[in-house]
Amino acid sequence: MNTLHPSMRFFIDLARIQAVLNRRFDSGLGGLGLSEFIILFHLDEAGKEGMRRVDLAEKIGLTASGVTRLLLPMEKIGLVKREANRDDARSSLVMIAPGGKRKLEEGTERAELLAEELVPAARKGEMKYIASLLTDIGKGIR
Amino acid sequence: MNTLHPSMRFFIDLARIQAVLNRRFDSGLGGLGLSEFIILFHLDEAGKEGMRRVDLAEKIGLTASGVTRLLLPMEKIGLVKREANRDDARSSLVMIAPGGKRKLEEGTERAELLAEELVPAARKGEMKYIASLLTDIGKGIR
DNA sequence: GATATATACTTGAGTAGTCAAGTAATAATC
């Protein structure tokens, strides 16, 4: 009866890793959650043009309202800033602020350390492969 | 400056997939969240002996208090039941209830459908491999 | 066998999101 479909294992392991990751990342870094780090990462990539909230939501896989809620305190403490979108008055653009840049660097360090710690040495070589696999899966879903 | 460490991509993609997965799984299945499904899965594996809350927490990667909070409503609607642990009065044992068995089956179906949908056809063959990799990573962390 | 320490769990207060519904602006259609 228990064939244990590999996709089941995939879901379950994914969830576990994510939960632990979330917790581990948060603590240690002064109040920077994993989600916030990821947001900063994408905003940094977007450059000074910034990006629309909708696009950010799509990138991180959350809903638009989740993004609104996350950005609010980040704006308050100067990690990101907002600017009107001259082409479309409905949306405003978000971009990374100097404070965010600094936090992003801290976070990057932490992420690398964490990855070092989490990924078993024997599997380290496969990291690149697995990352590409996940990227591929991620692309197809919404 | 942007080497884009593969572990970074790993974190980011992982988080995105998990976020989408969570949302997709929840909706559609009558009020059964991914976490609840995973709990049922582990409890089913544990059999009629059930398991201690602490061990369940470890399995799913959440904290003990998170488990308490999740189990409360599940107990109320008859998905799980609790029993005193005769060997240790501090802990009580949780086990899957008949209602939970039914929900687990529904959830399993949904999970398989979802997996079908999420994993790109080209990558399907690698599913087993990636699952084992994630399991391996999951083992090492807490 | 009393005391100290560690473990299993719960609880209060707070954060990180969700969904459904609302507002305002843009785009499409006739």
Next chain:
DNA sequence: GATTATTACTTGACTACTCAAGTATATATC
């Protein structure tokens, strides 16, 4: 160019957790 539909975002009410602190039992130490 008025109407309708769609899009970008926000808000209220809720769920799913987190951490820190508390309670009760069990274990180790002397």
